[in-house]
Amino acid sequence: MKKSVKFILAIPSAIVLLLLLALSYIHLTNLEVDRQLRLRGFITDRFMDMDIAAGGNGGFTLRACDIVITEERFIETRDGRQMRVLVFRPASRQPNATGFLWIHGGGFRVGAPDLEFDIARQFIQTANTVVVSPQYRLSPQAPFPAAFNDVYDTLLWMKNNASYLGVNPEQLFVGGGSAGGGLAASVALYARDSGDVNIAFLMPLYPMINDMMNTPSAIGNTALVWNSRRNYEAWKLYLGDLFLSRHVPTHAAPARETDFSNLPPTYTFVGDLDPFFCDTIAFVNNLRADGVWVQFDIYRGAFHGFDIIAPNARISREAIGRTLEVFRYATENFFVAQNEH
Numbered sequence: 001m002k003k004s005v006k007f008i009l010a011i012p013s014a015i016v017l018l019l020l021l022a023l024s025y026i027h028l029t030n031l032e033v034d035r036q037l038r039l040r041g042f043i044t045d046r047f048m049d050m051d052i053a054a055g056g057n058g059g060f061t062l063r064a065c066d067i068v069i070t071e072e073r074f075i076e077t078r079d080g081r082q083m084r085v086l087v088f089r090p091a092s093r094q095p096n097a098t099g100f101l102w103i104h105g106g107g108f109r110v111g112a113p114d115l116e117f118d119i120a121r122q123f124i125q126t127a128n129t130v131v132v133s134p135q136y137r138l139s140p141q142a143p144f145p146a147a148f149n150d151v152y153d154t155l156l157w158m159k160n161n162a163s164y165l166g167v168n169p170e171q172l173f174v175g176g177g178s179a180g181g182g183l184a185a186s187v188a189l190y191a192r193d194s195g196d197v198n199i200a201f202l203m204p205l206y207p208m209i210n211d212m213m214n215t216p217s218a219i220g221n222t223a224l225v226w227n228s229r230r231n232y233e234a235w236k237l238y239l240g241d242l243f244l245s246r247h248v249p250t251h252a253a254p255a256r257e258t259d260f261s262n263l264p265p266t267y268t269f270v271g272d273l274d275p276f277f278c279d280t281i282a283f284v285n286n287l288r289a290d291g292v293w294v295q296f297d298i299y300r301g302a303f304h305g306f307d308i309i310a311p312n313a314r315i316s317r318e319a320i321g322r323t324l325e326v327f328r329y330a331t332e333n334f335f336v337a338q339n340e341h
Contacts, residue, residue, distance in 0.1 A: 032273060033224065034301035036313035041224035044309050048225060060114035067091055068121045077153045085154055086113040087165065088120035088131040098129045098331045099158050099167030103151055103176030103183045105305070107208070107226075107234035108139040111179075126324045127331040130167050132158055136183075143240035144252045151183050152190060159197045159338060170335045174264075175203030178226075178276075178305060179234070181268070182208035185254040185283070188263055198338055201330040202264040205323070206276050206304060207283065210255035211235045211248055215278035223273045226304035231275050255279055260286040265293040265334050267326040269319055271302025295326050 033041060062070045071087040090097070100123060104111040113133035120131040136150035155174065162169040176184045181204030188202050210218065213231060221228040236243045239252060250257040266287055270280040277298075284296045299306070299315055307316040307323075 032301060033303065034299075034306075034313065034315050036315065037302060037306050037310045040310035040313075041303055041306070045224045048230060060112065062086075063114070063117045065091075065121065068117070068124055070117065075154065075157045077150060079149075083150055083153070084113075084135040085157075086116075086133045086135075088117065088124060088133070089166075090124050090128065090130070093166060094128050095166060096128070096168040096171075097166055098127060098171045098173055099162060099165060099169075100129050100131045100173045100175065101151070101155050101158060101184075101187075102131050102133045103136070103174075103180035103187075104133060105176060105178030105180040105208075106138075107230065108147055108179045108182075108238040109234055110138065122320065122324055123327060126328050129331070130165050132165070139234070139237040144238055144242065147183060147238070148186055148190075148251060152187055155187055155191065155197055155199075168335070169338050171200045171331070172197065173201040173203065173330065174199050175201075175205070176207075177205040177308070179208045179238075181205050182254065185209055186251040189254055189257055190251040192262055195339055198336040199264045200334045200336045202266040203323075203327070203330075204266070204268055204283075206270040206274055206280060207254075207268065208234075208276060209253060209283060210276070210279040211239060211243070211253040212255065213275075215282065217277035218275045218279065221275040223275065224303045225306075225309065226275055228275060255283065257286075259290065260292060261290040263287060263290075263292050264336070265330065267295045267323070267330070269297040269299060269323065271299045271304065271306055273302060274304040276304065297322055 062072060064070050069089045069091050071089060073085050073087055074082040075085055077083050102116055102120060104113055104116050113135050116133045123129045123131055132154060134150055134154040137146040158165060158172060159169060174184045174187050184202060184204040185207050188199055191197050191199055218228060218231065239248060242248050248256060268280055268284065270277050284294050287294045299319055302315055307319045310316050
């Protein structure tokens with residue numbers, strides 16, 4: 001009898017909870033959000049504050065398929081550590097592949113290269129490509145410049161091991177999404193200024209580049225998945241003592257750069273609900289003003305990372321298809337010789 005009473009009393013509480021969730025869903029997934037993105041975006045948003053940072057190999061099993069072989073390597077970094085990288089190769093290996101450094105996202109604080117298998121497979125299906133993705137140090141364990149150094153060391157390793165990788169040293173590409181896109185832009189700036197390595201093409205998708213968070217889309221943004229609060233917390237963790245200071249270098253936050261000349265040909269896209277919407281537009285305008293070849297797309301009703309969160313939505317398929325179209329064009333047209341040191 002007591003159990004029956006408890007069950008009956010629990011019913012109103014459950015109904016209230018469901019109503020609150022429903023109201024939250026209706027509020028957050030308003031008419032601005034593309035209809036096919038709403039449910040996936042809402043569900044993802046509920047879990048965004050649960051940081052699950054992958055350590056070691058992240059507990060992942062290396063994936064492979066008829067098209068892609070995944071190889072795990074450990075490369076030596078500038079400070080003598082052994083860093084894990086994944087090399088995604090075509091199963092039918094061909095010479096002179098495009099070498100693509102692809103950097104995972106996650107707000108600098110979560111993520112692992114293992115999660116990039118599907119996007120690596122798409123690049124490999126599109127053109128003769130070897131994708132290299134590093135397991136860079138995450139901000140909860142090591143703030144800037146740890147992640148940047150790890151990614152840049154990976155690029156140098158690719159250049160110095162082009163023969164082993166089977167890639168054309170005159171066709172090294174760099175890209176990534178979100179924080180990975182920010183690191184890609186950072187690497188491109190530093191490589192240009194140092195002359196260590198020449199990058200033939202840059203693909204920073206909806207990049208995380210502005211620690212000042214001072215553009216209209218970044219202020220008071222309450223969008224699904226990534227918003228102003230999460231952005232603030234991520235930058236604070238990544239920059240550590242540099243956060244909100246005047247001493248943040250441009251290879252930590254590329255939006256602070258004033259000279260965008262001589263950067264590689266670039267492609268990017270962004271959703272108009274993304275906190276990085278205005279930052280991405282400013283980045284594109286700065287590149288164009290300084291004479292850099294740029295292709296750029298905007299997706300209406302799209303929140304941050306929509307192409308990953310809801311890949312089967314019409315708008316996501318359009319974005320992915322367009323990305324692969326430009327990638328194919330880049331592999332056919334963009335080459336740059338490496339400097340002799």
